[in-house]
Amino acid sequence: MEHFCNPFTMDSFKTGLLFGPFNNMTKLETLLETFESEIQELRTARLSVLERANSGIDLCQRLLAKLRTLVVTEGFADRDAEVHFFKDIKTVPLGYLVYYTEVRKCELKLPKMGRKPKLKFLKGERERLNHFFRSHLEFHRYLQEGRFDRDRLYFTRNRMSSHPLREGYTYCYDMDFETSHDLLLATFKGMERYGNYLQELEGRLEALGSGTYEREYQKASGFTFTQSPTAAMEVIYALKLAKFIDHGDFEIKAFVEFFCRTFNMEIKDPYGLFKQISQRKTNRAKHLQRLVDALLNALDDRDGYIL
Numbered sequence: 001m002e003h004f005c006n007p008f009t010m011d012s013f014k015t016g017l018l019f020g021p022f023n024n025m026t027k028l029e030t031l032l033e034t035f036e037s038e039i040q041e042l043r044t045a046r047l048s049v050l051e052r053a054n055s056g057i058d059l060c061q062r063l064l065a066k067l068r069t070l071v072v073t074e075g076f077a078d079r080d081a082e083v084h085f086f087k088d089i090k091t092v093p094l095g096y097l098v099y100y101t102e103v104r105k106c107e108l109k110l111p112k113m114g115r116k117p118k119l120k121f122l123k124g125e126r127e128r129l130n131h132f133f134r135s136h137l138e139f140h141r142y143l144q145e146g147r148f149d150r151d152r153l154y155f156t157r158n159r160m161s162s163h164p165l166r167e168g169y170t171y172c173y174d175m176d177f178e179t180s181h182d183l184l185l186a187t188f189k190g191m192e193r194y195g196n197y198l199q200e201l202e203g204r205l206e207a208l209g210s211g212t213y214e215r216e217y218q219k220a221s222g223f224t225f226t227q228s229p230t231a232a233m234e235v236i237y238a239l240k241l242a243k244f245i246d247h248g249d250f251e252i253k254a255f256v257e258f259f260c261r262t263f264n265m266e267i268k269d270p271y272g273l274f275k276q277i278s279q280r281k282t283n284r285a286k287h288l289q290r291l292v293d294a295l296l297n298a299l300d301d302r303d304g305y306i307l
Contacts (some may be wrong), residue, residue, distance in 0.1 A: 028070065028089065035063045035093060050107045056100035063093040068177045079156055086155040086179045091186040098190025103197055113249055115205055122202045129195050132187075139184060154181035225263035231287035232259065233273040238288055 038059050042052060067090060076082040106125060111117035133140060142150065157179055225232055236259060240248045245255075256270045267273070277284065 028067075031063060031066055032089070032092065035059065039096065050104065053100045053104035053107065056096060057104065060093040060097035060100065064090070064097070067093070068174070072176050079152055082157070083151045083155045086157075086182040087151060087185065090177075090182055091189060094183065094186035095189030095193070098187050099193040099197075102190065102194040106194075106198070106201075112247060115249070115251075118205055119202065122198055122205075125198055126195070129191055129198075132191060136184065136188075139181065140188070143185070143188070154185075155179045223263055225259075225265045227287065229265070229267040229270075230273050230277065232263075232265065232267060233270055234277060234285055234287045235291075236270075237274060237277075238285075 039056070042055055042059065045052065045055075047055065071085065076085065110121055139154075157175065233256075236252065236255060239245050240250065240252065240255070242248070252270060256267050259265075260267055280286075283289065
């Protein structure tokens, strides 16, 4: 996909020159710093993709509401301050709002079963992103070239007769809190992040399907599985059939290779071992039963606490 070259960074948002003579600069700086901190915490939180996206959308919407209140009640000292706000400040939470909204839609629409249907869906998403960037080449080029000559046209509120954002977005104009191009710029930023998200997700799926893992997905392990390969196969099939990992949507061979690398063991014939397990007459899941018994005994002995 084409990449959006963003010449503005969060560090530049914190300078007085960039903010311009906004009437309440201290409050604005505090809001942005708090938002960036919350976004960073959200990235490392133990949440599902959908939970993280929903939380991100809420963070963005709350900050945008606060920014709108500041703009409506206090206004701008001059046109340059207005340009700085709509080009460099508002587009921070608005860009993340676009990103988390796209991630949420992807998570809800992504096929739940089968690696190939998932990859096909992701390919369609990449094509949609490319189409979006191609549809706005002139503005994209304006940003990449670091130009400022049209900023007052694009990022002040007296030019709302022309709004360039096209298909796929239903958006009600807010004449007090929107310019002709602030949403488009934020969408560029959000789509760039979303494109990176798609590439990472696609890479994980391709690596899992081939049974190989790129270095960035590998984690060094000092742990060893100390039971038999048959015991390992009971655990692996249980994880798949109970849908504890990837909703059970993975190939046994690929996962066995991952399991062996992670826990320093060798399983030569996983399907043959599972056939042996299925042919047992009694205690067919004996190794899993050992796990259950060990946990229950420990809970009973320690009143629910494992030391």
